[in-house]
Amino acid sequence: MTELNTLILLLKMCSILAVEGSLEPSDAFNCRNAERFTVDYHFNGDYEKFKEVMIYELAKELEGAKK
Numbered sequence: 001m002t003e004l005n006t007l008i009l010l011l012k013m014c015s016i017l018a019v020e021g022s023l024e025p026s027d028a029f030n031c032r033n034a035e036r037f038t039v040d041y042h043f044n045g046d047y048e049k050f051k052e053v054m055i056y057e058l059a060k061e062l063e064g065a066k067k
Helices: 003-020 025-042 047-066
Strands: none
Touching: 003 025, 003 047, 025 047
């Protein structure tokens, strides 16, 4: 698994916990830092491209959960 894949997995978990209301403040801080790093380093600061990838990844995750 590449670094980007690992970060995407971590951020998907953060998103799911946030939706469930289970994300603790310290975890939210770590998630936000991971998000900033991912956008800056892997997406060259292009937050819109990052959002597109996250929407795609979360949709895949939720679709898999329905099956």
